[in-house]
Amino acid sequence: MGEGDSESDNGWSKARGLVIKTLVVVGGALFIRRLTKSTTRRDHARFVSHSLSGEKNSKEQASRDPDHYFNLRMVACPAAEMVDGSKVLYFEQAFWRTPQKPFRQRLYMVKPCPKETKCDVELSTYAIRDMEEYKNFCDRSKDQRPLPEEVIRDIAEHLTTIHLKRCGRGKRCLYEGTTPPEGFPNNWNNAAYCTSEMAVLKNNEIHMWDRGYDDDGNQVWGVKEGPYEFKPASTSSFKDKCSSVNLLSPLSLEKRIEGSFVLTE
Template sequence: MGSGEETGAGGVPGGGGGGGGTGGVVRGAVLKALVVVGGVLLLRRLRRSTTRWDHARAVVDALSGEKFSREQARKDPDNFFNLRSPEKPFRQRFYMVKPCPKDMKCDVELSSYAIRDVEEYKNFCDRPKDQRPQPEEVIADIAEHLTTIHLSRCERGKRCLYKGSTPPGGFPNNWSGATHCTSDLSIHKNGEVHIWDKGFDDDGNQVWGTKAGPYEFKPAPKSNYDDMFSPLNFSAPLTLEKKLESSYSIDDQ
């Protein structure tokens, strides 16, 4: 019983069986070591919790880029619009994204701010980087705070990644007879961003914002040449602008 093991371990010259036994032991040890190391690394990765800043960065990535409500406007033109007028923006805002305070039950805090010099940000996305306002200029152009939405990670199995809304009561707003406004936002796994802004008067009546549901902004397709000259992408005529007053939000702040 012990002699075979001793011969293999001793490596008797010319003993082919002994050499193979040694190689098998070594390979087995290496394989076990790899399995153990791999298991430890996997366990560490699984145990690594998502940090508060991981959530914030995920929201920043989801909100970046061009997104359009073109498809929704085609399906329901009476309630939704897709206006592309870079030289005369419909609405311009700064968004500040950061983790929620530790004492709050949310993951990401998304705040919107008015722009001090809106003329400098016209057609921003289509301009070369060296012709856009620089970081120090952007900081100087952050004006008054408008709204804050608290976002939480969606449960597993849901279409969304994050969703949230403004606090109860919303935020002050004086456009078109409103006294306050609310916002609901959801970020979806396919890159869509759904936004529902509404304005209310003192009696709780909705005075602006669509009543049919949130706007559904989808990422710009890789090639949108066919849609470039769609009427939905040009400045709205006067009749459409009047419709907009009861369909979406414009803040005069």
């Protein structure tokens, strides 16, 4: 092999080494970028909407502590979408043995928090103008439900708003939030105001704690021991597949949320 051939081989080796180093650097940068891919507030709102939707119950909690908790059935499903992209969900609660007789019916409005607020998702609760028309809304076929435009017209009194934030690393929850300390006006069972707390956990588990207080700060309704723990029903009669809402895959989005470090609008 001549001297020219040796120099050529050395030049090729150096060039190949430079290419490999470049690929390693670029690949590493892409990998880091993938890990730190930002999750927008709109992504968070979609995830919370998905987590709230479906049929859940407090069966496990009621079995564990029957003195303080009932086996309640909670159902929510997409009902409409506002012009600003906010999702409207129909929500109801009933005793598990009598699902056809809900004792609480609400409309949830889920949307991203405004840029100026220190939260990710804003969840507002509204009364319904004619609750009888919406009874068992989620269990009906879509052609038997009020139309989306009717749902929007039937949004009545604003009841509460919870500002949800992503949970810190190491916590069980994905999101948690509460109403302001002063709560919202409420006159049920001699209350003067009420407060609400919510946590969204993995696998669409929801923890909810609603309480009412009188003017002196005494609790007059709501469980005192801690939040209700609603887990997805193992054998659900819930028929709606949430097809009316454009949602990302819940599993892939959950991974993005857990692994995201940057929040952008």
